Structure formats: C-alpha cells, structure tokens
C-alpha cells in the first residue's frame with residue numbers, strides 16, 4: 001500500500017513503555033509531524049520514581065534540538081568535576097576537572113532526578129497534541145506478522161455477567177502500522193522477537209546488586225563533613241573490592257544521590273526499581289567504607305533503602321521484526337557504570353525520529369527500521385560492553401592489576417585525558433559525547449536505505 005506523504009504522517013504509531021526510550025520516541029515522531037501516536041504504559045501513573053540520572057552532552061544535544069532541555073535541567077546540577085576515591089582511606093585516587101566538557105562537547109555534564117528528564121520528554125510529547133498516553137495498560141502478547149500486540153487493562157473490574165475469562169475480557173489487540181517496543185530491561189517484546197528466530201532471551205545475572213539511596217540536606221544537621229557534598233557540584237566514586245558507591249548532588253543541591261554496586265548476597269528477588277532493601281544489610285555491606293560514607297548511609301531512613309539486581313544482556317542478533325523495533329533497555333540493557341542508560345535510549349528515539357521522518361510510504365517502514373538498527377546497534381552494544389568492563393576495572397581485588405590501575409589513576413591528568421574510570425576518560429567521552437546521532441542519521445540514511453534495497457534484490 002502506498003500512501004501520500006500527508007497520510008504517511010497519519011500512520012498508526014504505537015509505542016510500548018513510557019520510560020525514557022518510549023517517551024523519547026513519541027516526542028521524536030511528533031516533531032516529525034506524525035499525528036497518530038499512542039503510548040501504552042503498564043504503570044497507572046507517571047510518578048516521581050527513581051533517583052539520580054545522568055544527562056551527558058550527547059543526551060543534552062538531543063533534548064536541546066527538541067526544545068525540552070530547559071525542562072530537564074530546571075533542577076539539574078552541572079558537575080564541575082569527578083573524583084575517584086579509595087573506599088577505606090577516603091583518599092582521592094584521581095580527580096578530573098570537567099571544564100573541558102562544556103568547551104569540547106557544547107554542554108556540561110548534568111545530573112538530575114530521573115523525574116526531571118522524564119518530565120521533559122513527557123511534556124514535550126504531550127504538548128504536541130499528537131500523542132495519546134494510555135496508562136495502566138500491560139502489553140501481554142505480540143504478533144509481529146500482523147503488526148499488533150495485546151493489551152490488558154490493569155485492575156479493571158470484570159463484568160459479573162460475562163462468560164469470558166477475566167483475561168479475555170480485559171484484553172484487546174491493538175493494530176498498528178509501526179510498533180516501537182520500549183518496554184525496558186525485562187522486555188517481553190525482546191523475548192518474543194528472539195524466540196521467532198529460535199533464540200533464547202537470556203538476561204545475565206551479573207551477581208551484582210545495587211542500592212539506591214537519597215540523603216536530604218535537611219537530614220544532615222549541617223554536619224561540616226557532609227555539607228560540601230550538597231553545596232558542591234562534584235561527583236564522588238568510592239571504590240573497593242567488588243563494590244563501589246557513586247554519589248552526587250541533584251535537585252538543585254537539595255538531595256545527595258548515592259548508588260552502589262555490590263555482590264548480590266541475598267539474591268535480591270526484586271529487579272524492579274521500587275523494591276526495598278534492608279538498611280542493616282546495606283550498612284554491613286559497606287562497613288569498611290570510610291567514616292564520611294558511613295555517616296551518609298546512617299542517615300537514610302529504614303524504609304528508603306531500595307535494592308535491585310544489576311542485569312545485563314549479551315548483544316542481540318537483531319532489534320527489528322517486520323514493522324516492530326526494540327528501543328532502549330529492551331535491546332541494550334546496561335550496567336550503570338558509564339552513565340549511558342538514558343542517553344542511549346534517547347539516542348535510539350532520536351534516530352528513529354530521523355529515519356522514520358524520511359519515509360514516503362508505509363512500505364518503507366521496515367527498511368527504515370533496519371537503517372535505525374544499522375545506525376544504532378554497534379554503538380549501543382559498545383557502550384554496554386564498555387560499562388561492564390568499567391565495572392570490572394573499578395572492582396579489582398588487591399594485587400598487581402589493582403596497583404597498576406591506581407598508579408594510572410594517580411598519574412591521570414586533572415584537566416582531562418586518559419583515565420582508568422571510563423566514565424571520566426576523555427577518550428571514551430569523545431566517542432560518546434561528541435556524537436550527533438541525528439546528524440549522522442541524516443547523512444547516512446539514503447546510502448543505508450539503498451544498501452538494504454540491494455540486499456533484498458540479491
């Protein structure tokens with residue numbers, strides 16, 4: 001079926017998941033003039049869930065081009081630098097001054113509460129008038145051949161007179177022209193897509209878990225040891241064997257966000273972002289960390305310790321099936337050690353906007369999605385592998401490798417350069433932060449599209 005250019009923009013676009021990837025897609029496509037965009041989200045509301053998240057320059061560049069950067073950074077802290085410290089001695093192993101980041105990449109390194117980033121994407125998408133958000137809708141089934149998926153309403157009362165089962169009654173199939181599955185790290189779309197190729201969807205348990213802790217300024221009783229964490233604009237990473245804590249101020253310096261990586265001793269059941277952990281176990285896990293860290297951890301109210309599993313996935317063989325594509329954590333779940341989870345999900349969305357904005361007919365959707373996969377996959381897979389390797393390097397046990405690393409930390413340049421912590425290594429940052437994914441998509445689209453057509457003809 002060939003449609004006119006006007007009607008291409010009326011194609012039925014359905015997005016699953018209203019996280020960063022999903023809302024990013026909605027906004028990107030609305031900005032390309034698509035008018036019939038639906039987002040299906042299992043949560044009943046878009047709450048202020050989450051904690052600190054990083055807005056690195058590659059993400060700022062996209063938000064800026066969409067006109068929503070100011071919303072995202074309204075309560076942001078622009079980091080002036082980052083330090084890596086020995087967890088026991090509290091001794092600075094390396095300190096990097098981030099002045100070069102703004103100069104070289106055009107934007108500072110922002111840290112925000114996740115809700116601020118989510119708000120920017122949500123407001124941008126909803127203000128377009130082209131996006132309908134369907135909350136409390138769990139996607140339960142996928143039919144890639146027919147371009148449709150099954151949605152179940154969460155918690156809707158079943159009609160007493162009906163003979164249908166509650167599941168049948170609550171369910172509906174949604175027919176689409178284009179489906180973007182941004183259903184996160186536990187993506188069911190990914191499982192279904194891999195299954196069709198006889199592949200098993202194996203999420204790897206890293207054996208690591210993470211606590212997410214937030215300390216409010218009002219809790220610290222102006223303790224002079226802790227005040228600088230709030231008044232400054234600095235990121236701290238305390239490293240020890242198999243464990244580390246990264247911490248920075250967010251929310252206009254009102255909150256100090258701490259997130260850990262540590263051995264998953266109790267095989268944390270939960271892999272959701274809202275599962276609670278035990279304060280006692282957390283204190284024990286970091287009992288050999290320095291007094292400043294101990295003070296911070298002690299301040300966290302018992303019920304506010306959240307713990308979840310850190311999971312990864314080997315690079316997928318493919319992200320696209322028919323007119324459905326995977327987006328964000330669904331296709332490249334990552335460890336947090338490179339600060340790229342949200343940035344890579346939004347890069348996916350931006351590239352999808354750029355390629356789908358160029359199609360002239362519905363028949364071109366599949367090829368445009370293959371162009372997206374071609375543009376994005378190697379970069380996102382590389383970021384995932386680099387984050388995992390970075391975690392390993394940070395968690396070294398005592399020995400020669402650790403000594404060599406610490407020497408490299410000590411000799412690293414303060415004004416930027418090579419650094420063993422890849423999150424603050426200028427070489428890695430150049431690959432990540434200098435990249436303009438929208439520009440690249442524009443430059444390469446025709447060529448990649450032509451190659452796909454040629455492959456089809458062979």
Ligand SMILES: Cc1cc2nc3c(=O)[nH]c(=O)nc-3n(C[C@H](O)[C@H](O)[C@H](O)COP(=O)(O)OP(=O)(O)OC[C@H]3O[C@@H](n4cnc5c(N)ncnc54)[C@H](O)[C@@H]3O)c2cc1C
Nearest residue numbers: 017019020021042050051139183184273328329341342345
């Ligand atoms: C509640 C929450 C809190 C988070 N907090 C932090 C944080 O503090 N710091 C941090 O660095 N990262 C956090 N993350 C992860 C971070 O947002 C993602 O790693 C990154 O932004 C990639 O985004 P994504 O859109 O691919 O995945 P996500 O942001 O995880 O979004 C996936 C969305 O899909 C929805 N979904 C999943 N399955 C279905 C289904 N079957 N039907 C319908 N909807 C479905 C989920 O509810 C979720 O809203 C959080 C994620 C979530 C969901």
